[in-house]
Amino acid sequence: MGVQEKARTIIQPRLLKGFRDSLPASEIPKKAIIATLEALFSSYGFVPIDTPALEYTEVLLGKGGGETDKQIFHFQDNGGREVAMRFDLTVPFARFLALHLNELPLPFKRFHINKVWRGENPQKGRYREFIQCDFDIVGADNAEADYEILSVMDASFAAMGVEGVNFHLAHRGLFSQMLAHLGIGEHNTEILRTVDKLRKIGRDEVKIELTALLASQEKALDILSYIDKEDGDESFLATLERLERLSGGESEHSRRMRSIHGYLASATIADRFILDPSITRGLDYYTGLVYETFLEALPHYGSVCSGGRYNDLAGLYTKQHLPGVGSSIGLDRLMSALEELESPIVRAGSSADVAIIDIRDRFTQCDRAARLLRQAGLAVSVYLGEKKIGAQYKWVEEQTIRYALLSDDEGTFTVKDLVDKRTWTQLSGEDAVTTIKKERI
RNA sequence: GUGGAAGUAGUUCAAAGGUAGAGCACCAGAUUGUGGUUCUGGCUGUUGCGGGUUCGAGUCCCGUCUUCCACCCCA
Numbered sequence: 447m448g449v450q451e452k453a454r455t456i457i458q459p460r461l462l463k464g465f466r467d468s469l470p471a472s473e474i475p476k477k478a479i480i481a482t483l484e485a486l487f488s489s490y491g492f493v494p495i496d497t498p499a500l501e502y503t504e505v506l507l508g509k510g511g512g513e514t515d516k517q518i519f520h521f522q523d524n525g526g527r528e529v530a531m532r533f534d535l536t537v538p539f540a541r542f543l544a545l546h547l548n549e550l551p552l553p554f555k556r557f558h559i560n561k562v563w564r565g566e567n568p569q570k571g572r573y574r575e576f577i578q579c580d581f582d583i584v585g586a587d588n589a590e591a592d593y594e595i596l597s598v599m600d601a602s603f604a605a606m607g608v609e610g611v612n613f614h615l616a617h618r619g620l621f622s623q624m625l626a627h628l629g630i631g632e633h634n635t636e637i638l639r640t641v642d643k644l645r646k647i648g649r650d651e652v653k654i655e656l657t658a659l660l661a662s663q664e665k666a667l668d669i670l671s672y673i674d675k676e677d678g679d680e681s682f683l684a685t686l687e688r689l690e691r692l693s694g695g696e697s698e699h700s701r702r703m704r705s706i707h708g709y710l711a712s713a714t715i716a717d718r719f720i721l722d723p724s725i726t727r728g729l730d731y732y733t734g735l736v737y738e739t740f741l742e743a744l745p746h747y748g749s750v751c752s753g754g755r756y757n758d759l760a761g762l763y764t765k766q767h768l769p770g771v772g773s774s775i776g777l778d779r780l781m782s783a784l785e786e787l788e789s790p791i792v793r794a795g796s797s798a799d800v801a802i803i804d805i806r807d808r809f810t811q812c813d814r815a816a817r818l819l820r821q822a823g824l825a826v827s828v829y830l831g832e833k834k835i836g837a838q839y840k841w842v843e844e845q846t847i848r849y850a851l852l853s854d855d856e857g858t859f860t861v862k863d864l865v866d867k868r869t870w871t872q873l874s875g876e877d878a879v880t881t882i883k884k885e886r887i
Numbered sequence: 888g889u890g891g892a893a894g895u896a897g898u899u900c901a902a903a904g905g906u907a908g909a910g911c912a913c914c915a916g917a918u919u920g921u922g923g924u925u926c927u928g929g930c931u932g933u934u935g936c937g938g939g940u941u942c943g944a945g946u947c948c949c950g951u952c953u954u955c956c957a958c959c960c961c962a
Contacts, residue, residue, distance in 0.1 A: 458936085463953065516888065517960080534962090562962085567888080570955070571962080578962065639960095728960075749962065776962025804921065836922035843923090852921060860921070869921090 464566070464574025470845075475792045476577075476781060479606055480559055483579055483775070486605045487557040490598050492581055495556045497538040499563075503530040505541050508762045517564045531563040535580040536731075536759075536772065543584060544763030552585030559777075571747050571782040582772025584759060589705035592735050592755060593713075595771050596706070599739065599751055600715050602775065607791050608784065610742035614722035615706075617699050618732050618754070621723065624672050624693035630665055641673055644724040645745070649674065668692075673724040682707050685721040702734065731756040735771065747783045751775040798827040800849045800882060803838040805829060808853040815851060815859060815875050822879045839864070849882050 461467065468476065484494070503520045507530070520530035532538050535558045543550070559579045568574060581598055583591045596613065603611045621641075625634060640655045649670065656666035672692045675685060686707070690700045703721070710716040727736040734755035741747060753773035760768045784792045800819055805812040805828065816826045827847065829838050842850050843864055850862045858872045861881055870881050 460935090460952080564961080565888095566960070567958095568954080569957090572960095573962090576962065747962095752962070774962065779962050834922080836919090839922040850921095854921090862921085871921095 464568035482605050492555040492557045495558050497542050500529050503528040506530045517566050519563050519565050533564045534562050535578050540760040541763050543760045555583050557581040571779040576778040579775040582770050584768050584770035587769035589702050591771050592706050593709035595773050612740050613719045614725045615737045616723050616725035619699040627694040628668050638726040641724055642726045682721045733757040744783050750780045796847050797845045798825040798847050800826045801842040801847045802851045803829045804852050811853050818875045
């Protein structure tokens with residue numbers, strides 16, 4: 447009866463829809479990836495910032511509009527203020543810029559890695575709480591800044607060891623110019639939205655939708671000829687020339703794209719960047735270059751890194767005109783995709799290099815060895831339970847710790863490699879250090 | 888937010904209205920002489936949750952929550 451009584455008072459340990467716990471097996475690689483990205487951004491001179499998770503609703507909603515209104519988590523705080531949780535890192539950054547402009551060097555390069563929240567219906571790789579890694583350059587409107595963001599994107603995926611990545615580039619200004627050239631500029635946003643679905647629903651379906659939208663199959667075909675490559679292998683520059691033709695000749699937009707491609711080519715990374723006019727990026731603040739990033743093996747996962755150029759980011763919050771270009775990596779979606787690909791990056795997750803076991807009677811000796819190993823730069827985890835030796839080995843392997851160190855009666859140590867099943871006996875503390883450091887390479 | 892599918896032990900999956908089960912995992916003991924073998928024994932569930940139909944519901948019906956899929960949108 448007493449037991450039943452207790453059972454009834456237990457609170458169900460449940461999670462909110464779209465929110466997840468992260469166990470060591472996923473948190474360790476996640477932290478490793480974040481550390482890699484932070485080091486990479488820093489190597490380009492980008493500096494870290496942070497902003498609050500919670501802001502005034504009016505600040506985050508801006509002018510208000512469409513989808514963000516529905517997706518944003520908002521409520522009244524205990525003081526009756528209308529507050530909202532940030533749904534991306536770009537809008538808070540704009541507010542941040544307006545507030546701190548005279549404290550910042552321009553051009554300003556920052557990165558920001560943190561959680562954001564969207565009240566969207568979850569699916570695989572889509573959650574209500576997820577981490578974004580943003581990096582932006584504000585205060586520079588030129589091809590060099592555009593190029594540098596693309597360069598950081600490419601270097602980021604290389605640093606994470608992710609292969610088979612393609613960056614799809616387009617230019618919003620160029621697209622609008624084409625529509626104006628065709629005399630159908632007024633349907634701009636609807637056309638963008640339809641074109642954006644090309645990869646998902648296919649050319650034929652897009653043609654049907656555009657025809658319905660414009661009440662003209664001829665114009666639909668004109669637009670399709672803009673976003674359709676004549677052949678799959680059409681080069682960046684050949685595509686660019688075709689876009690120039692369809693949008694009425696050379697322009698500042700096409701010249702910008704040509705310059706960016708020139709820099710990418712000089713850096714010998716141009717082959718991973720594809721000019722893909724079907725990339726449009728919804729209807730946000732983007733005005734120039736836009737891009738999305740796809741994994742060759744999992745195109746249906748959608749973009750894992752997107753962004754573009756916005757020419758008046760902080761316009762909602764200040765009269766100062768601030769051009770910028772930036773990008774955002776969706777870390778949780780990327781990790782979800784990499785897990786599906788069984789990528790080694792998300793598998794590597796040890797809590798330590800060495801575990802020390804069987805220490806019940808020789809704790810001091812073992813702790814001395816642990817301190818020695820730590821001083822030598824190894825991560826060491828000491829077993830603190832009371833189980834038998836077999837269970838201790840299991841504990842070590844559960845955490846994918848590769849080496850176990852045991853203390854012998856003679857005051858020496860035994861090191862075991864639990865992966866290759868090798869054993870070294872009668873080692874001094876120093877020998878144990880050198881053995882492990884040598885073997886683990 | 889709209890529409891569809893699914894939810895059984897820690898896990899993978901059985902049980903086609905009639906006593907909720909199996910493998911793996913887990914726990915204890917023996918053996919292994921600084922583990923992984925073998926043997927013996929054991930635990931595990933309010934069948935996601937809440938109602939309803941029925942003599943009887945894991946199974947049928949309704950609601951709800953979560954996951955997955957599509958739309959929408961996006962990372």
